[in-house]
Amino acid sequence: QSVLTQPPSVSAAPGQKVTISCSGSTSNIGNNYVSWYQQLPGTAPKLLIYDNDKRPSGIPDRFSGSKSGTSATLGITGLQTGDEADYYCGTWDNSLSGGVFGGGTKLTVL
Amino acid sequence: EVQVVESGGGLVHPGGSLRLSCAPSGFIVSSNYMSWVRQAPGKGLEWVSVIYSDGKTFYADSVKGRFTISRDNSKNTVYLQMNSLRVEDSAVYYCARGGQWRRGSLYFDYWGQGILVTVSS
Numbered sequence: 001q002s003v004l005t006q007p008p009s010v011s012a013a014p015g016q017k018v019t020i021s022c023s024g025s026t027s028n029i030g031n032n033y034v035s036w037y038q039q040l041p042g043t044a045p046k047l048l049i050y051d052n053d054k055r056p057s058g059i060p061d062r063f064s065g066s067k068s069g070t071s072a073t074l075g076i077t078g079l080q081t082g083d084e085a086d087y088y089c090g091t092w093d094n095s096l097s098g099g100v101f102g103g104g105t106k107l108t109v110l
Numbered sequence: 111e112v113q114v115v116e117s118g119g120g121l122v123h124p125g126g127s128l129r130l131s132c133a134p135s136g137f138i139v140s141s142n143y144m145s146w147v148r149q150a151p152g153k154g155l156e157w158v159s160v161i162y163s164d165g166k167t168f169y170a171d172s173v174k175g176r177f178t179i180s181r182d183n184s185k186n187t188v189y190l191q192m193n194s195l196r197v198e199d200s201a202v203y204y205c206a207r208g209g210q211w212r213r214g215s216l217y218f219d220y221w222g223q224g225i226l227v228t229v230s231s
Contacts, residue, residue, distance in 0.1 A: 002154065032215070032216070033214050033215040033217070035216070035217035035218070037155070044221040044224055045147075045204070045206075045218075045221055046221070047219050050209055050217040050219070051215055051217070056219060086154075088154065088155050090155070090157070092214060098157060098170050099145065099157030099160065099170075101147075101154060101156065104154040
């Protein structure tokens with residue numbers, strides 16, 4: 001049971017837009033910054049978004065992040081088959097005094 | 111170029127010990143916070159531990175009292191000493207570099223390829 005809640009799976013057609021939600025509480029998302037990671041099959045996670053809505057260099061602007069209250073959202077526009085992967089949100093949890101991740105969301109591009 | 115390389119994984123019996131090493135290139139470990147994150151087969155990511163530039167360390171409840179994260183600045187290496195290993199500790203362990211520190215922010219901009227730890231009798 002993950003501290004942060006993500007939908008197990010989402011799907012959309014190529015070229016479309018998809019959003020992935022990440023729900024937490026005031027001890028984590030509500031008072032800290034959220035990051036998002038993409039994990040392609042058989043590879044290490046890759047940072048997509050940090051501090052809620054910032055993209056590292058090299059990450060296309062098709063990927064966006066936002067936060068409102070105790071929830072965060074990852075948006076992906078112009079879906080490509082290469083976007084098929086598992087996506088994770090993460091943050092710090094003040095009550096646990098540690099990092100936490102969501103359970104992950106599998107994106108299928110139909 | 112920044113690279114993160116883990117070593118030291120393998121097969122160990124329940125109750126045994128193992129020490130993982132993380133020897134990055136392209137940056138100084140003491141200038142960044144560093145974390146270990148693990149992923150059991152077919153499961154999601156689980157944060158394990160972090161060591162900050164000032165030496166402060168934090169652990170997930172699941173490993174507290176059994177795992178120790180440390181750093182050797184002379185070798186530019188971070189370690190994860192794992193004692194009293196359990197079957198449920200079996201996972202791929204990733205070493206990850208923390209991004210720019212600010213209060214309330216925990217994110218990882220560079221990850222190693224991961225090292226497999228199997229705990230089995």
